[in-house]
Amino acid sequence: xxxxxxxxxxxxxxxxxxxxxxxxxxxxxxxxxxxxxxxxxxxxxxxxxxxxxxxxxxxxxxxxxxxxxxxxxxxxxxxxxxxxxxxxxxxxxxxxxxxxxxxxxxxxxxxxxxxxxxxxxxxxxxxxxxxxxxxxxxxxxxxxxxxxxxxxxxxxxxxxxxxxxxxxxxxxxxxx
Numbered sequence: 318x319x320x321x322x323x324x325x326x327x328x329x330x331x332x333x334x335x336x337x338x339x340x341x342x343x344x345x346x347x348x349x350x351x352x353x354x355x356x357x358x359x360x361x362x363x364x365x366x367x368x369x370x371x372x373x374x375x376x377x378x379x380x381x382x383x384x385x386x387x388x389x390x391x392x393x394x395x396x397x398x399x400x401x402x403x404x405x406x407x408x409x410x411x412x413x414x415x416x417x418x419x420x421x422x423x424x425x426x427x428x429x430x431x432x433x434x435x436x437x438x439x440x441x442x443x444x445x446x447x448x449x450x451x452x453x454x455x456x457x458x459x460x461x462x463x464x465x466x467x468x469x470x471x472x473x474x475x476x477x478x479x480x481x482x483x484x485x486x487x488x489x490x491x492x493x
Contacts, residue, residue: 322429322443322458329359329447330426334394335417337402346416351390352449356483358383358391358475359447361429361440365397365405365415373442373469374409380472384412388483394418395440429458444470446479454482 323329329348336346351357360377362370374393377383383391394416397405402415416423424430424440433439446455455478459468 322441322456323427323445323453325453325456327453329445329451329453330423331451332423332426334423335399336392336414337399337406337417338414339406339412343399343403348447349451351392352447352451354390355387356389356449356454357447358389358444358479359427360391360393360444360470361424361427362393362395362442363439364395365401366408369442369469370395371409374405374411374413376469376472377413378409378411380476382476383472386479389446389479392416394423396421396424396438442468442470444475446475446482448482455479 331347331349333345333347335343337343348357348359362373364370377391391413392415393413396418398419399417402417405411406415418424418440421430421438421440427443427445429441429443431439431441442459444457445453448454455475457470457475
């Protein structure tokens with residue numbers, strides 16, 4: 318069975334996992350608690366320090382709107398350990414928190430868990446815009462025929478989807 322991801326309109330499952338914050342360390346946090354502030358753009362990726370993942374997170378970082386937006390919070394999630402997330406955040410200068418999904422249970426709940434070449438369990442690179450009521454408002458799921466971790470989400474497309482869903486932010490701050 319091929320992992321395909323939740324659809325727009327589906328209810329995102331709540332979960333609790335270790336969350337590494339750029340400024341606050343590590344603590345067990347639920348998706349529901351993050352959604353109390355604002356919608357979350359939950360971005361699944363393979364693991365820290367792989368070249369494709371570095372490119373992906375640098376694109377979010379360098380497109381400054383994601384760092385400064387009051388409309389949505391960008392949160393990453395991968396099977397990397399919390400200690401590796403800390404080094405990854407520091408190495409890239411990220412302002413985004415990262416969940417650790419060591420057993421890929423969250424990836425399974427979002428239907429993006431698969432096995433590379435039927436061997437290595439991974440999460441399919443994907444992004445879900447989850448509204449405060451846990452409704453999926455936007456989805457992007459990698460579709461590369463051999464290795465879906467090779468696809469990289471288009472930050473401009475994601476920004477446009479957020480703008481269409483929630484309107485223009487009060488102060489435009491584009492980092493490019």
